[in-house]
Amino acid sequence: MALVLSEDQQLLKDAARNFCQQRSPLNVLRELRDSKDETGFDAAIWKQMLELGWAGMAVPETYGGFQFGYGGLGVVLEETGRTLTSSPLISTVLICATAVNELGSDQQKASLLPAIVGGELLMSLALDEHSLHNPSHIETTASRTSDGFELNGSKTFVLDGHVAKKFIVVARSSGDRDSKEGISLFLVDSGSTGVTVARTRMVDSRNAAKISLDKVTVTEAAVLGDLDKGFVGLDRVLDIARIGLAAEMLGSIREVFERILEYLKQREQFGVLIGSFQGLQHRAANMYTEIELCKSVVRAALSALDDSEKSGQGIAELASIAKAKLSEVFMLVSNEGIQMHGGIGMTDEFDIGFFLKRARVAQQFLGDASFHRDRYASLKNF
Amino acid sequence: MSSQQDFRAATRQWLESNCPESMRTPMVQDEIVWGGRNPSFKNPDSKLWLERMADRGWTCPTWPTEYGGGGLSKDESVVLRQELARINARPALTSFGIGMLGPALLEYGSHAHKLEHIPKIVRGEIRWCQGYSEPGSGSDLASLSTKAELQGENYIVNGSKVWTSYADKADWIFCLVRTDFDVPKHSGISFILFDMASEGISTKPIQLISGSSPFCETFFLDVKVPTANLVGRLNEGWTIAKRLLQHERTMISSFGLASGQSDRGGTTSTVASVEGAAMHYRGDKDSLSDPVLRDEIAQFKIDSEAFAYTSQRSIEESRQGQGPNATSSMLKNYGCELNKRRYELLLKAIGSQGLGWEGEGFADDELLVTREWLRSKGNSIEGGTSEVQLNVIAKRVLGLPDILSISKK
Numbered sequence: 059m060a061l062v063l064s065e066d067q068q069l070l071k072d073a074a075r076n077f078c079q080q081r082s083p084l085n086v087l088r089e090l091r092d093s094k095d096e097t098g099f100d101a102a103i104w105k106q107m108l109e110l111g112w113a114g115m116a117v118p119e120t121y122g123g124f125q126f127g128y129g130g131l132g133v134v135l136e137e138t139g140r141t142l143t144s145s146p147l148i149s150t151v152l153i154c155a156t157a158v159n160e161l162g163s164d165q166q167k168a169s170l171l172p173a174i175v176g177g178e179l180l181m182s183l184a185l186d187e188h189s190l191h192n193p194s195h196i197e198t199t200a201s202r203t204s205d206g207f208e209l210n211g212s213k214t215f216v217l218d219g220h221v222a223k224k225f226i227v228v229a230r231s232s233g234d235r236d237s238k239e240g241i242s243l244f245l246v247d248s249g250s251t252g253v254t255v256a257r258t259r260m261v262d263s264r265n266a267a268k269i270s271l272d273k274v275t276v277t278e279a280a281v282l283g284d285l286d287k288g289f290v291g292l293d294r295v296l297d298i299a300r301i302g303l304a305a306e307m308l309g310s311i312r313e314v315f316e317r318i319l320e321y322l323k324q325r326e327q328f329g330v331l332i333g334s335f336q337g338l339q340h341r342a343a344n345m346y347t348e349i350e351l352c353k354s355v356v357r358a359a360l361s362a363l364d365d366s367e368k369s370g371q372g373i374a375e376l377a378s379i380a381k382a383k384l385s386e387v388f389m390l391v392s393n394e395g396i397q398m399h400g401g402i403g404m405t406d407e408f409d410i411g412f413f414l415k416r417a418r419v420a421q422q423f424l425g426d427a428s429f430h431r432d433r434y435a436s437l438k439n440f
Numbered sequence: 441m442s443s444q445q446d447f448r449a450a451t452r453q454w455l456e457s458n459c460p461e462s463m464r465t466p467m468v469q470d471e472i473v474w475g476g477r478n479p480s481f482k483n484p485d486s487k488l489w490l491e492r493m494a495d496r497g498w499t500c501p502t503w504p505t506e507y508g509g510g511g512l513s514k515d516e517s518v519v520l521r522q523e524l525a526r527i528n529a530r531p532a533l534t535s536f537g538i539g540m541l542g543p544a545l546l547e548y549g550s551h552a553h554k555l556e557h558i559p560k561i562v563r564g565e566i567r568w569c570q571g572y573s574e575p576g577s578g579s580d581l582a583s584l585s586t587k588a589e590l591q592g593e594n595y596i597v598n599g600s601k602v603w604t605s606y607a608d609k610a611d612w613i614f615c616l617v618r619t620d621f622d623v624p625k626h627s628g629i630s631f632i633l634f635d636m637a638s639e640g641i642s643t644k645p646i647q648l649i650s651g652s653s654p655f656c657e658t659f660f661l662d663v664k665v666p667t668a669n670l671v672g673r674l675n676e677g678w679t680i681a682k683r684l685l686q687h688e689r690t691m692i693s694s695f696g697l698a699s700g701q702s703d704r705g706g707t708t709s710t711v712a713s714v715e716g717a718a719m720h721y722r723g724d725k726d727s728l729s730d731p732v733l734r735d736e737i738a739q740f741k742i743d744s745e746a747f748a749y750t751s752q753r754s755i756e757e758s759r760q761g762q763g764p765n766a767t768s769s770m771l772k773n774y775g776c777e778l779n780k781r782r783y784e785l786l787l788k789a790i791g792s793q794g795l796g797w798e799g800e801g802f803a804d805d806e807l808l809v810t811r812e813w814l815r816s817k818g819n820s821i822e823g824g825t826s827e828v829q830l831n832v833i834a835k836r837v838l839g840l841p842d843i844l845s846i847s848k849k
């Protein structure tokens with residue numbers, strides 16, 4: 059397992075960094091927020107990202123992708139995390155393209171993947187039903203009709219739900235409310251009769267929506283993956299998404315820490331730089347150490363995704379390790395980011411608060427630290 | 441087949457035929473091989489294993505063959521380590537010569553020093569101890585005052601050291617001495633080597649809270665040390681001393697590593713892993729019934745895995761022959777704090793059976809946990825305290841201003 063970047067990955071990372079710093083700095087998010095932008099991301103920047111091939115990073119060449127692997131997508135996400143770039147990269151590319159690629163039929167792949175890579179199609183996973191991530195707790199129902207299914211239920215925390223043209227809806231086609239059996243995935247057009255989408259404004263100024271499904275009908279062909287047995291595949295997709303999200307979080311964490319360090323070396327009180335106070339030095343040294351651990355688990359998890367010999371169990375463990383660890387450390391570093399800047403850290407004009415806000419949303423999304431510690435313990439049989 | 445695959449195959453085959461069966465079982469404390477002039481081999485297989493490994497230089501795999509080392513590349517040594525781990529092979533030799541002095545001597549010693557000392561370290565013929573700390577100089581090591589004065593062909597050493605691990609069992613000492621009192625403290629220190637059998641040396645064991653007495657007070661009274669035993673230049677010993685500490689810290693950081701399923705390096709008993717112990721003592725079958733402890737253990741294990749990846753990454757990132765740097769402080773600090781957490785969790789897992797001191801009513805394994813728990817408290821003190829490691833990270837890695845140099849202004 060390679061824990062250091064390959065030369066290609068390093069080049070890609072440098073290019074992504076350049077792009078994000080120049081084209082998509084944090085101010086872009088601030089302006090989107092202040093102007094209450096309808097889309098919630100900058101379409102021109104997204105178009106450039108598409109031109110750079112970012113939407114096809116982990117997609118096979120047969121479907122228009124570039125086969126750079128998750129290691130490639132991971133370094134891009136890390137860099138977009140540094141500038142808190144708002145884009146459909148997570149909803150559409152990391153999650154939905156992965157779901158289609160992992161679970162879809164040849165025909166579904168052929169019709170959806172090239173459209174994602176080309177930027178014509180935005181998609182979103184409609185999974186959570188309550189305020190806490192719990193992917194097997196599904197109350198949305200899928201009942202058989204003569205030529206397909208009828209979906210009823212509601213979903214929340216649907217990333218980019220307000221702009222997605224298609225949803226992957228997780229619904230229960232059989233089984234009890236909390237059972238892993240009886241879960242199926244359906245492709246649903248956002249314009250279908252019975253679909254209502256309500257954008258939610260989250261604290262991180264990124265984009266999400268609540269959607270409700272009222273007697274929405276889909277055909278047999280809309281099933282993505284195995285009917286009733288969708289959970290295993292879903293969980294794998296979620297693991298890939300958790301690892302990719304951890305990569306994005308790593309970028310944000312590193313950025314906050316670098317901003318903290320810069321401030322410690324610049325702000326003077328009591329006639330000396332505040333960075334000379336041991337009370338702050340040791341906290342900085344501890345953060346540094348935690349961040350080194352984060353880098354290692356993100357690298358390990360990404361390279362496991364590109365290793366065809368790695369078992370599903372191994373991936374699941376790494377995903378939970380990564381999401382638990384990164385959630386914990388993002389919380390620590392984002393809090394210290396405010397504290398170590400003093401009063402200025404509390405002002406909206408100063409950027410550090412954006413990271414605090416993003417941290418909590420990223421922590422919650424796809425399971426927070428305690429969710430993943432619990433999951434890890436179960437995977438380890440204790 | 442790549443040459444690395446060839447090497448792996450050949451290594452595996454050699455280990456299969458040369459590693460004695462009993463050397464593929466978890467190490468027990470009193471069978472650790474430290475070598476020395478009067479080595480003790482409680483298990484005769486240990487002797488055989490040491491000889492076979494030393495013949496290939498594989499006790500020190502990457503050291504040059506010129507001095508008896510294995511001459512392996514970094515990649516080959518990784519393969520060797522993996523193959524040893526695969527059969528759960530015990531370390532053939534454990535010593536301060538391997539983990540501390542050897543690497544420093546290879547970097548700073550003269551050809552004559554290397555010829556004299558390195559082969560004996562590889563073969564485990566001389567056991568070394570570390571004469572750094574003094575009663576008045578612990579974290580502030582550079583303030584040390586044991587002195588060496590030139591007299592003809594010899595330095596005359598006077599003073600005392602403390603916490604000298606295994607000074608009473610060691611054959612030679614690598615020692616920091618003050619050779620100039622009139623310059624800033626870092627600039628008057630020299631690094632010398634001498635025989636512990638020299639006249640004028642006495643040692644007095646100190647008992648630890650865990651009951652064992654691995655370290656000593658060490659006294660020097662007019663000890664004669666040939667000038668040829670000076671390593672590097674006079675008064676320039678601090679650089680060597682610091683470099684050696686980086687090696688020591690990397691070595692100590694491995695306390696934080698768990699091997700495989702077991703948190704305690706391969707033991708097969710009920711207390712081998714924290715979660716296994718917790719379930720055993722609660723009579724749990726499928727999952728741990730105490731949800732708070734379960735969460736704490738999960739957090740510990742996640743951190744352990746993250747740490748193991750980080751140690752591995754630091755090896756991958758270091759270039760051939762480059763050795764450790766200031767990040768060794770990061771590994772040392774985290775690894776040691778992790779090991780302390782491991783033992784606190786084991787105590788919680790086991791309950792009062794993990795608090796026996798000696799005698800009836802406790803299994804040997806349980807008594808060992810008590811002693812190891814106590815011993816683990818020293819991890820964050822030996823090799824430089826955790827606070828000192830954090831200072832090093834702040835200063836050397838993060839480039840934050842040094843409060844001590846500011847306060848002196």
Ligand SMILES: Cc1cc2nc3c(=O)[nH]c(=O)nc-3n(C[C@H](O)[C@H](O)[C@H](O)COP(=O)(O)OP(=O)(O)OC[C@H]3O[C@@H](n4cnc5c(N)ncnc54)[C@H](O)[C@@H]3O)c2cc1C
Pocket residue numbers: 569570571572573574577578579580602603604605606655818819821822823824825826827828831
């Ligand atoms: C098991 C064990 C084995 C050892 N083996 C050896 C050996 O073989 N050879 C050898 O030479 N030494 C050995 N030592 C000694 C060890 O290196 C010292 O104990 C250690 O460096 C700390 O020094 P001290 O004990 O004088 O503590 P002090 O330096 O007095 O420290 C007391 C406390 O003050 C803190 N402190 C001190 N300075 C600072 C600072 N600048 N900033 C923040 N906090 C600070 C420390 O972190 C500690 O918490 C061993 C120690 C142990 C426990």
